[in-house]
Amino acid sequence: MPEPLPAEETISLLLVDDHPVVVEGIKGLLRPETGLQVVAQAYSGIEALSILADQHPTIQVAVLDLNMPEMSGIELARVIRSRWPHIRVLILSMFHDHATVAEMLEAGGSGYVLKTANRAELSEAIRQVALGRSYFSHDVAATLLQNMHIPAALEGSRPAELTGREREILQLIAQEYSNQAIAEALFISERTVETHRRNLFTKTNSKSVVGLIQYALRHKLIS
Template sequence: MPMFAAPTAPSRTNLLLVDDHQMVIEGIKTLLKTDASVRVVAQANSGAEALRRLRQHPEIQVALVDLNMPEMSGVELTQHLRTEFPTVRVLALSMFHDHASVMEVLEAGGAGYLLKNTTKAELSAAIANVAAGRTHFSQEVGQTLLQHLDVPAQRPGAAPVVELTAREKEILRLVAEEKSNQDIATALFISERTVETHRKNILTKTSCKSVVGLIQYAIKHKLLA
C-alpha cells in the first residue's frame, strides 16, 4: 500500500508584540488572528519585559516594537536587541514619521518602520519582509526619507563618496524599494547570482554591513537621487 507523507504546515514567523498599551496589543493580535503565516509567541508592555520574553522564547524572529514607551523607549530597546539578540529583526511601530525618528530607528538597527494607521495587509507584508531579511517602510515613512535626500552629501574634509557603476545604482535603487534578488533579476533581465554579486560589491564598496546600513548610506550620500 503506497505511503504518502502528510502535508507540511507552512512556516510561520514567530512574533513578539511590545507596546505599553495593552489595547494596542490586543488590536494587533486580532488583526493577525487569521494570518496563518504569523504566530504571536509573546507580548510585553515594557522594554524590560520584552527582554525577559526574548530570553524565554529564543524562537522569536521578529519584534514589533512601539517607539513611544516610558522608561525604555522603542529605540533603546532596539539597541539592546542588536547587542543581545542580533538575529531578532525589529519592526518599529509609531504614530509619527518625522525624519529624526525614522533615522533613529535605522541607526539603532531597526529593519522597518510602520505607522499605527497601517492596514492588516501591510502589517502582514511588513512582518514577512523583515523576517525574510528585507526592510519595510510605510509609504509615508518612505516619502519622509526621500524628502531628505537633498541634504549635503559630504562635509568638508569627509571621506569621498564611493563611485558606483550605473548597474550598481540601478540595483541599489531596487534594494531600497525592498525588492528581493529574484525581483531585481527579473526587472533587469539578469541572473539572481549576478544580482547577489552586485549586492556584495556594493556592500564592500560602501563598507556597509547590512541592507539597512546600505539604505542609510545611500540616503546620506544622495545615491538614490
C-alpha cells in the same frame, strides 16, 4: 545572517507596547493571517528583554512601539539587535519624523510602519522584514526622501552607475548584513567588501548607512 523563510514556516512574533489594548488589537488584527503567530507580548522594554532572554530562539520578529516609559522602542531595538542579531525589528508608531526614522535605522530596525496601517500592510511588513528585507510605510519612505540632503549639482541627476556586485552589496547592506556576512554570502574577502562599500559611499555621495539607504530608496536601487 537572515535566510529566506520556507513558505510553510510560521513567523513567530513578539509584540511590545505599553498599552495592553493596542497589543490585543494587533493580535486580533493578525489572527486571520496564516503563517504569522504572536508567541509573546510585553508592555515595557524591560519585560520584553526578560521574555527574549527565555524565548529568543523561537522569536523571529519583534514589533515595537516607539514611545514607552523607562526604555523607548529605539533603545529596545538597539539592545535586541546587539544581543540577538537574528531577531528582526519592526517599529509600529504614529510618528514618522525624519530624525526618529533615521535613529531607528541606525539602531538596527528593519522596518517602520504607521499605526494607521491596515492588516494587509502590517502583514506584508512583517513578512518582508522576516525575509531580511526592509519595509517602510509610504509616508515613512516619503519622509526619508524629502529630508535627504541632495547637493544642488546632483538635483535631477541620474542615479550613480553601480556595478552588478555593488548592487548586490547595497542590497545586503540594506538588509543589515555585516561585512563578514556579506563576504560569506558572496564568497569574497572582507577586504573586497570594504572596497565595494567605500565605492558605494563615494558614488552616492553618502556619509552614513542612513544616507545610503535614503539614496537607494530614492533611486529604487533596493527592494
